[in-house]
Amino acid sequence: MTTPGTCYIGVxxxxxxxxxxxxxxxxxxxxxxxxxxPRTSVSVHxxxxxxxxxxxxxxxxxxxxxxxxxxxxxxxxxxGVAAHGNGLYPADExxxxxxxxIASSDSRAxxxxxxxxxxxxxxxxxxxGSIPWAAQPAVLLRxxxxxEPDTYRAVRWVLxxxxxxxxxxxxxxxxxxSDASAFGMVALDTRRYSATALELVGLxxxxxxxxxxxxxxxxxxxxxxxxxxxxxxxxxxxxVIAGCMDCVAATLGAGGRDVGDVTxxxxxxxxxxxxxxxxxxAPGVTLSALMPDPGTMLAMEVAPTSAANLEWxxxxxxxxxxxxxxxxxxxxxxxxxxxxxxxLLFLPFVNGAPELPDASGTFLGISGLHRRGHLTRAVIEGVxxxxxxQLDRVLASGxxxxxxxxxxxxxxxxxxxxxxxxADVLGRPVRRQLTTELGARGVASLLPAALGHxxxxxxxSDEDDLCVRPGPDRxxxxxxxxxxxxCLAGVAxxxxxxxxxxxxxxxxx
Numbered sequence: 001m002t003t004p005g006t007c008y009i010g011v012x013x014x015x016x017x018x019x020x021x022x023x024x025x026x027x028x029x030x031x032x033x034x035x036x037x038p039r040t041s042v043s044v045h046x047x048x049x050x051x052x053x054x055x056x057x058x059x060x061x062x063x064x065x066x067x068x069x070x071x072x073x074x075x076x077x078x079x080g081v082a083a084h085g086n087g088l089y090p091a092d093e094x095x096x097x098x099x100x101x102i103a104s105s106d107s108r109a110x111x112x113x114x115x116x117x118x119x120x121x122x123x124x125x126x127x128x129g130s131i132p133w134a135a136q137p138a139v140l141l142r143x144x145x146x147x148e149p150d151t152y153r154a155v156r157w158v159l160x161x162x163x164x165x166x167x168x169x170x171x172x173x174x175x176x177x178s179d180a181s182a183f184g185m186v187a188l189d190t191r192r193y194s195a196t197a198l199e200l201v202g203l204x205x206x207x208x209x210x211x212x213x214x215x216x217x218x219x220x221x222x223x224x225x226x227x228x229x230x231x232x233x234x235x236x237x238x239x240v241i242a243g244c245m246d247c248v249a250a251t252l253g254a255g256g257r258d259v260g261d262v263t264x265x266x267x268x269x270x271x272x273x274x275x276x277x278x279x280x281x282a283p284g285v286t287l288s289a290l291m292p293d294p295g296t297m298l299a300m301e302v303a304p305t306s307a308a309n310l311e312w313x314x315x316x317x318x319x320x321x322x323x324x325x326x327x328x329x330x331x332x333x334x335x336x337x338x339x340x341x342x343x344l345l346f347l348p349f350v351n352g353a354p355e356l357p358d359a360s361g362t363f364l365g366i367s368g369l370h371r372r373g374h375l376t377r378a379v380i381e382g383v384x385x386x387x388x389x390q391l392d393r394v395l396a397s398g399x400x401x402x403x404x405x406x407x408x409x410x411x412x413x414x415x416x417x418x419x420x421x422x423a424d425v426l427g428r429p430v431r432r433q434l435t436t437e438l439g440a441r442g443v444a445s446l447l448p449a450a451l452g453h454x455x456x457x458x459x460x461s462d463e464d465d466l467c468v469r470p471g472p473d474r475x476x477x478x479x480x481x482x483x484x485x486x487c488l489a490g491v492a493x494x495x496x497x498x499x500x501x502x503x504x505x506x507x508x509x
Contacts, residue, residue, distance in 0.1 A: 265410045
């Protein structure tokens with residue numbers, strides 16, 4: 001039974017921001033608080049996360065939200081955590097951090113991936129639905145083995161971001177199928193850990209013991225610890241479920257549950273996923289994550305190539321210590337610029353991309369006539385174009401796509417001009433999902449069933465007036481797509497040269 005005033009708390013930790021939101025029994029958002037995620041860019045290739053600071057951030061946000069819920073007469077029934085997948089959050093036997101975490105945008109271990117023979121990478125993809133890439137836990141564990149052997153030996157638990165947060169709330173190490181499968185660590189046919197990813201990087205199969213026991217996303221891990229309860233005002237023992245990877249959570253939050261549903265998430269990472277049957281052979285995509293429904297998984301092409309580029313632009317021209325320009329202001333200026341930004345083109349790689357290790361954010365065609373609105377227009381067009389490139393890979397992978405509008409979520413959905421650009425670039429109708437905290441909503445939606453409460457379908461934004469169809473600029477964006485693809489293919493030597501320059505250090509006097 002669900003009592004009046006019952007609510008469910010979802011935590012969503014991204015690389016840019018951490019959010020905690022509460023939802024009522026029908027899935028309506030009733031409160032949300034947020035803060036920046038304590039991530040540090042050590043270098044262009046190294047992105048660390050302060051694990052104690054992240055745990056403290058989430059606990060502080062839970063306390064802030066708990067006060068608001070109590071004032072409004074709501075009683076939390078449970079907590080679920082979603083967060084970015086991959087990366088490495090290392091902890092010792094007592095669940096204390098072993099150095100900083102390594103974020104999923106990190107590429108320090110690319111040389112290890114480059115050394116994996118193509119046939120072996122294909123073997124991992126066939127077994128797990130995910131290919132090797134630089135920020136996978138197995139690859140990063142090998143990097144620790146080679147460069148920080150004392151740290152490697154001290155690691156008892158290899159955790160994902162959401163598993164670290166869950167451990168900080170409960171004192172229990174756990175893992176779920178969605179995160180672990182997206183690591184390339186779960187065999188799709190058995191739903192059990194596989195040592196293949198470890199073997200590919202030369203680590204022993206015994207390192208599987210460092211990964212926590214697998215659970216279903218909706219399984220209760222433990223109750224909220226007494227220490228966290230005292231710091232937040234939430235009740236000790238409040239159930240905390242295993243949770244899921246943010247890609248899966250956001251897809252659930254946007255209503256993408258049925259086979260063939262396509263969801264495009266315009267966040268720090270570009271998420272382009274289609275729900276497919278959970279079986280082998282898997283579609284030939286970068287990674288696949290098992291859904292809470294054991295019969296399905298999310299086949300995805302992903303990269304940190306989406307709205308983070310607009311955030312960079314918002315901050316780039318502002319003096320240090322001052323807030324960036326509001327994205328809404330930039331988008332308003334972009335709306336006044338013609339499609340194609342008067343010949344200005346942007347390749348959206350300010351955070352690189354796993355499949356393009358030398359890539360960096362690149363403007364092409366800039367001239368004296370271009371102003372800030374042109375820069376913004378080029379950035380949001382470039383983001384949409386690379387989503388198209390990734391979706392083309394999904395379409396070519398063997399994944400079956402349903403004949404219904406694709407769901408568009410995140411920053412691209414909340415902006416009318418950006419949503420229209422997506423429809424025009426993709427040549428497909430897209431349905432805007434305007435709920436702000438999709439990741440928190442998606443993981444929170446698992447709580448009613450996990451707790452034995454009344455399970456009512458949580459509504460999603462499926463109104464026809466939110467469906468954006470390709471418009472008269474479609475023809476212009478076909479030409480733009482051709483130029484984008486040619487530029488993307490041709491700029492690789494320049495990126496490689498810049499990478500050599502970065503790595504060469506200062507020129508001796």
